[in-house]
Amino acid sequence: MTAASLPVDQWITPATTRGEARRLVADAFAAARLDTPALDARVLLCKALDIAAIDLATEPDVAIGPAAAALADMVARRLRREPVARICGRQEFWGLPFTLSAATLVPRPDTETLVEAALKAMRDEGRAGSRLRILDLGTGSGCILIALLSELPAATGVGIDLSPEAARMARDNAAMNGVGERASFLVGDWAAAVKAPFDLIVSNPPYIGTGDIEALAPDVKLYDPRLALDGGPDGLAAYWRVGAEAWRLLRPGGHLFVEVGAGQAGDVGRLFAQHGLEDWVAIRDLAGIERVIHATHRHDAGDMHQSP
Numbered sequence: 001m002t003a004a005s006l007p008v009d010q011w012i013t014p015a016t017t018r019g020e021a022r023r024l025v026a027d028a029f030a031a032a033r034l035d036t037p038a039l040d041a042r043v044l045l046c047k048a049l050d051i052a053a054i055d056l057a058t059e060p061d062v063a064i065g066p067a068a069a070a071l072a073d074m075v076a077r078r079l080r081r082e083p084v085a086r087i088c089g090r091q092e093f094w095g096l097p098f099t100l101s102a103a104t105l106v107p108r109p110d111t112e113t114l115v116e117a118a119l120k121a122m123r124d125e126g127r128a129g130s131r132l133r134i135l136d137l138g139t140g141s142g143c144i145l146i147a148l149l150s151e152l153p154a155a156t157g158v159g160i161d162l163s164p165e166a167a168r169m170a171r172d173n174a175a176m177n178g179v180g181e182r183a184s185f186l187v188g189d190w191a192a193a194v195k196a197p198f199d200l201i202v203s204n205p206p207y208i209g210t211g212d213i214e215a216l217a218p219d220v221k222l223y224d225p226r227l228a229l230d231g232g233p234d235g236l237a238a239y240w241r242v243g244a245e246a247w248r249l250l251r252p253g254g255h256l257f258v259e260v261g262a263g264q265a266g267d268v269g270r271l272f273a274q275h276g277l278e279d280w281v282a283i284r285d286l287a288g289i290e291r292v293i294h295a296t297h298r299h300d301a302g303d304m305h306q307s308p
């Protein structure tokens with residue numbers, strides 16, 4: 001009989017040493033076919049014991065003591081495919097810490113492609129030090145807006161989410177990362193409640209086709225909020241709204257950056273062109289996948305659509 005076939009609290013006890021626990025947990029995760037068993041074991045052990053990775057490596061013979069119960073609970077959750085970031089309630093993005101809740105998507109490294117591209121555009125225009133106004137549609141944890149504000153010292157931003165809990169979390173994250181005074185967060189249906197021109201609009205909207213959600217990995221399908229995933233029947237529903245809002249709200253010469261799913265770049269670029277957003281280009285992520293669409297609002301101010 002292997003440890004993995006027993007309830008976790010029977011093989012993780014206060015007498016288990018750090019080194020044994022590390023090996024047992026990694027073995028159980030490997031047997032459950034998790035992608036990164038050794039890494040997950042180390043991160044959860046450090047979290048449960050409130051120690052640094054170096055303490056785990058240099059003092060493996062210390063018994064884990066009363067933290068055994070918390071560790072057993074975390075391991076059982078991971079074996080049910082809950083992502084490590086959710087169990088820890090934290091994820092790093094753009095080198096900054098973000099607190100998560102059940103209402104927020106776990107920020108993905110791919111989304112840093114969008115942040116990088118938007119920053120490059122601002123720097124290329126020599127505007128990184130300007131008083132830019134930024135709008136983040138579907139802000140979730142606030143990761144995109146907060147990362148941008150951390151790099152653009154005179155910019156201010158508005159983040160909007162339909163989920164009140166996500167908007168609250170984003171507000172807390174902005175304060176934690178020292179940009180709270182330059183960011184405001186609203187609850188709303190995309191940008192329906194927002195006026196005034198913006199220099200930069202960013203969005204990572206839900207883009208999974210409704211019928212494709214069931215086939216996603218359990219870590220995603222069971223734990224990321226449905227509101228953050230479901231992009232309607234063809235995955236493109238949110239882009240129609242974001243495109244229309246960008247046309248209405250961007251100042252002439254302003255920029256729109258959106259994340260897209262693999263294979264969606266052409267559809268989203270053409271959709272934005274139908275909204276009058278010109279010169280769209282696709283930007284690839286580190287895996288070579290077209291991950292971000294950049295479009296520009298080139299019309300004169302007099303051409304701008306009026307809000308209904």
Ligand SMILES: C[S@@+](CC[C@H](N)C(=O)[O-])C[C@H]1O[C@@H](n2cnc3c(N)ncnc32)[C@H](O)[C@@H]1O
Nearest residue numbers: 107138139140161162189190204205206227228
């Ligand atoms: C893919 S998640 C992105 C979250 C975050 N920006 C990120 O990159 O990690 C999409 C976000 O859009 C929000 N959302 C979905 N429908 C919305 C709507 N109608 N209006 C505003 N936000 C919406 C979801 O709650 C979710 O936080």
